[in-house]
Amino acid sequence: MNIYAVHLITFSPTRTSKQVGEAIVRGTGLSEITKTDLTLHPAEKLEIPETTLVVVTVPVYGGKVAPLALERMKCIHTSGAPVVLAVVYGNRAYEKALAELDAFISERGFKVIAGATFVGEHSYSTDKNPIAVGRPDADDLRFAENFGAKIRTKIETAAGMDRLYTVDVNRIQRPHQAFFPLFRFLRKVVKLRKSGVPMPRIPAVDVELCNHCGYCATHCPAGAIGKGDECSTDIEKCIRCCACVKGCPQKARTFDTPFAVLLADCFKRQKENRVIL
Ligand SMILES: Cc1cc2nc3c(=O)[nH]c(=O)nc-3n(C[C@H](O)[C@H](O)[C@H](O)COP(=O)(O)O)c2cc1C
Numbered sequence: 001m002n003i004y005a006v007h008l009i010t011f012s013p014t015r016t017s018k019q020v021g022e023a024i025v026r027g028t029g030l031s032e033i034t035k036t037d038l039t040l041h042p043a044e045k046l047e048i049p050e051t052t053l054v055v056v057t058v059p060v061y062g063g064k065v066a067p068l069a070l071e072r073m074k075c076i077h078t079s080g081a082p083v084v085l086a087v088v089y090g091n092r093a094y095e096k097a098l099a100e101l102d103a104f105i106s107e108r109g110f111k112v113i114a115g116a117t118f119v120g121e122h123s124y125s126t127d128k129n130p131i132a133v134g135r136p137d138a139d140d141l142r143f144a145e146n147f148g149a150k151i152r153t154k155i156e157t158a159a160g161m162d163r164l165y166t167v168d169v170n171r172i173q174r175p176h177q178a179f180f181p182l183f184r185f186l187r188k189v190v191k192l193r194k195s196g197v198p199m200p201r202i203p204a205v206d207v208e209l210c211n212h213c214g215y216c217a218t219h220c221p222a223g224a225i226g227k228g229d230e231c232s233t234d235i236e237k238c239i240r241c242c243a244c245v246k247g248c249p250q251k252a253r254t255f256d257t258p259f260a261v262l263l264a265d266c267f268k269r270q271k272e273n274r275v276i277l
């Protein structure tokens with residue numbers, strides 16, 4: 001069977017999920033491409049035709065799909081369009097995120113024909129505490145393109161839509177995780193929690209550095225920064241995605257969480273991307 005159109009749906013504050021999604025789409029070689037970026041706005045009511053391949057890529061927050069991503073996909077529906085799901089995580093763990101995304105998307109009428117877990121530079125990564133810096137790198141993107149090409153082949157070799165088989169994303173191979181670094185991480189997390197060291201809930205702003213360029217206000221997915229009032233952050237709205245931190249041209253915004261120290265120390269070994277199809 002043939003499919004000519006592909007629709008990329010992504011939520012990606014620091015753009016790693018978006019890069020992975022775009023590479024998968026490139027790999028399919030399909031020329032009719034639609035992109036819905038939910039980073040700044042929710043999807044309008046969207047009914048996707050059965051003849052379109054959909055690629056969904058979202059980040060992992062706390063072992064789950066970033067809640068704002070799910071919130072923004074609520075109005076998307078189809079009656080049987082094939083979908084490829086990819087969760088992007090910061091080299092610690094994605095836990096139940098892929099299974100959660102599968103359940104959410106299947107409920108909206110999609111047919112999950114492939115799944116993937118990719119590593120992206122951690123939102124909390126800094127020069128001092130690097131975590132999966134630069135990922136997805138060129139190899140990751142090549143891997144994502146190859147995955148896209150395999151999806152195309154899977155579709156082309158299916159005798160019809162009813163022969164385009166679904167996958168059980170729970171059967172995807174987990175990346176290798178050495179026991180001792182994980183144990184050390186868990187022990188340190190318990191110690192950190194007991195220590196009562198306050199965890200920042202919003203980025204800090206250096207008012208001397210900020211030149212009110214407005215970048216952070218226009219790129220905050222949660223609307224937590226007001227235009228003209230860029231040195232303040234609404235603590236109730238902020239999702240700690242670090243889009244403002246990574247994008248500030250003046251480096252005026254920082255998110256120095258002690259958690260980043262632990263992540264940088266315990267998850268040095270780079271994890272592999274995995275796919276199932
Ligand atoms: C609030 C928050 C929670 C996160 N939780 C996890 C996690 O549980 N495991 C993990 O490996 N990475 C975690 N990350 C890192 C992101 O999954 C990772 O950096 C991802 O590449 C970000 O995607 P984006 O560039 O599309 O925004 C978290 C990031 C944030 C901001």
Ligand code: SF4
Binds near residue numbers: 213231252
């Ligand atoms: S992006 Fe940086 S410099 Fe620009 S307004 Fe925001 S904090 Fe200020």
Ligand code: SF4
Binds near residue numbers: 013233
């Ligand atoms: S203010 Fe919070 S939600 Fe907005 S971009 Fe910065 S970290 Fe993300």
